[in-house]
Amino acid sequence: MTKKKTRQDNQRERREALISAGLKVVARHGYTKASVQRITDAAGLAQGTLYSYFGSHQAFLNELLPAEGMRLFRYLDQNARDTGDYFEDQRRNFLAVSRFLQRNRHFLRVMTDAECAAPDSYAQYMGSVEDRYLKAQYAAEAAGQIRKCPDDESRVIAEILAGSIGHIALGFGGRPAGDAPGIPDWAADTFVKFIRNGIASGAQTPSFDFDPSQLATHGLRPRSGGTRERLLDAAVRVVMARGFAATSVTSIAEAASLSVGALYTHFESQQELFDQLLDHVRIAMIDHVRAFTHGAETLLEREYRGFCGFFDFLATSPWYIRVESEASVWAPETYRRHFFDLADSYVILLRRSKSAGELVDFEDRELPVLAYVFMAARHYLAARYVPSDGGVRQLPQHVTDAYRRLLHHGLAAAN
Missing domain, CATH: 1.10.10.60 (Homeodomain-like)
Structure with missing residues (x-):
């Protein structure tokens, strides 16, 4: 009955x-x-x-990622049980996340878009992911399996690892639109290889001295431009203050001290302007970072310099992260192109470094995994340490130190 x-x-x-x-x-x-x-x-x-x-509608949207996040954590607890070996556990965790994403094709888009559409839920979810990585790191430190780090450095590493798998999934599957991410299993080995040894193992990588303050200009140098650039710059300011959802043609024109008609002379619609906004800010960021990487002799030095240059740019240009994250929702095709343009540029640089005798432990097919990890480090650390209210804040020194050590040595206790 x-x-x-x-x-x-x-x-x-x-x-x-x-x-x-x-x-x-x-x-x-x-x-x-x-x-x-x-x-x-x-x-x-x-x-x-x-x-x-x-x-309310928003309260409902705020529930989606936490609900799915709990399902993911339960799946990991059941399918990626601890073996007592930190690096093997990280490999198993990576593979389990990949399988979960393939079976739950909606998850990646729900998570990615929540950064803009449900930011409090997103921050709570990412904090939970970071805590899981941090717990594993502390246990591995106590067991002597990984080098001991100060608590603030351990948190930075957990933040990088928490964001990396999502970026790797985005990279191998394209921006999620309900399709399976399709992370290859060998990517788990690449990921573990990086966190174990960094990128300098097996090669003669000289140390270098670099003081970011020697190049720091705290934001992009002003560029001269015409009406189109004025409108794009104005749109950046309005989006930073209000977000894409509350940005209108009128508000952009007013911020640029131009008429609405002037805007339609250069853009067919507000959506076209939104679609071009991310390209506009990416060019500004890349120009700034190149000033920092100029003269770097090794991949390690180039990546560290580029990392410092990126956060120097954000010091007075924090709108970059908001435009990037909101574009994933309001200009998704532009965001997809932006993501892959950055990744492809990274892979080109990594291939040059490999041809020059670096990255000896990595195969050519593994280089995109490194690119996605480097991109994730910038994005997620920016979300953590650059204030969303547009205030100026320098990245804490322990963050740059932690990233440099992770790049150079990885986490293995013997390094």
């Missing part, structure tokens, strides 16, 4: 049905088009049902 469902059973099922429908809608249409009607239609429920359980 079938047990009669209780009121609590029905409530739980409706809530789960709404969450499941919301995940599918966001995976297909993105957060911006995940309307209450579209979600409740997909769940086969009345619109009022959503408000009964979540209070």
